[in-house]
Amino acid sequence: MHYYRYSNAEVSCWYKYLLFSYNIVFWLAGVAFLAAGLWAWSEKGVLSDLTKVTGLHGLDPVVLVLVVGIVMFTLGFAGCVGALRENICLLKFFCGTIVFIFLLELAVAVMAFLFQDWVRDRVKEFFENNIKSYRDDIDLQNIIDSLQRINHCCGAQGPEDWDFNIYFDCKSESKSREKCGVPFSCCIPDPAQKVVNTQCGYDIRKKSKSQWDDQIFVKGCIHALEAWLPRNIYIVAGVFIAISLLQIFGIFLARTLISDIEAVKASNAF
Incomplete structure (x- = not known):
């Protein structure tokens, strides 16, 4: 029984620090996006005129950068803390959000192909x-x-x-x-x-x-x-495949760590 608990703890630690490393990059990228977005936002004085942004018919690129930054920062933070503290709730939040984003990307790609007009x-x-x-x-x-x-x-x-x-x-x-x-x-x-x-x-x-x-x-x-798209289809496909593989890898790490934590907790109950 003690050997079983020790084996699972070791596996948990391995996945824990691998997932932490994965998410620290995610978190740092989110910080970079947020810093760039906030700098651009303050430079053009939009903070003093929110109604202008919300009423804009086009897309304000700064808002898009900020949204991406907030999402990446939040997911990276949840993944890092969840991995280090072995918090199942945070890990499930991270995993569920990544799954949702992955399915959303897949749905958009399918819809774009089926409804091109x-x-x-x-x-x-x-x-x-x-x-x-x-x-x-x-x-x-x-x-x-x-x-x-x-x-x-x-x-x-x-x-x-x-x-x-x-x-x-x-x-x-x-x-x-x-x-x-x-x-x-x-x-x-x-x-x-x-x-x-x-x-x-x-x-x-x-x-x-x-x-x-x-x-x-x-x-x-x-x-x-x-x-342009047909001429660069392999580059576009490669980028999407790389992003998808990174997301699947993150989901795999989170799910494996959750299973290991639950297994260790179950073994401690005996």
Whole structure:
């Protein structure tokens, strides 16, 4: 009987410190996300204007970073404390949440495959809403600019989508200098220019569409992303498989440690 208890205790310790090491990385990543999100949040003064964030039609990237940070920090903390203190409640919370996230990811992947047209419409709507908020959020602006510059695209379906933004809308009564133009990230870069011309998109949509091809990207970002995915399917699949394996490994460690703790407690009862 004593040998049985000692054997289980040894196994518990091995899994305990392995799970602790797994979660300390999780926790540190959560701290990094939180620190980055809070720094960006305070830099642009959003803390003093929460209503602006909650009313934003597009997605504030800082909020997304904070949410990811909070989830990772909470799970990492629960896993670390649960492993060191051999707290079954915390370990079950950690394990259950990871299982929920894993199933949610799986469901999203299946739904995206089965309902591709619906997903395409939601992506289009999401992108258009973020175009509306382009000048309202500097982080969102930088992400859209990067997306357009890297993928050589402009707007959701094309350059005309910039009419969704009041500053670029050709029909608007606004006196904005950007009216009937596009952001500089839509412009075809000139190799001879070492300094980015932020005014290169001004008045471009006042010209005939036949002139656009020489100055701006005319392909929409949704089409660019649809073309990018097949070319990089193995990279995308590899990333998702790696994330899934890490989650399954964490679930395995937590479940094994819970079983070992319960076995040791049961043996102590005799």
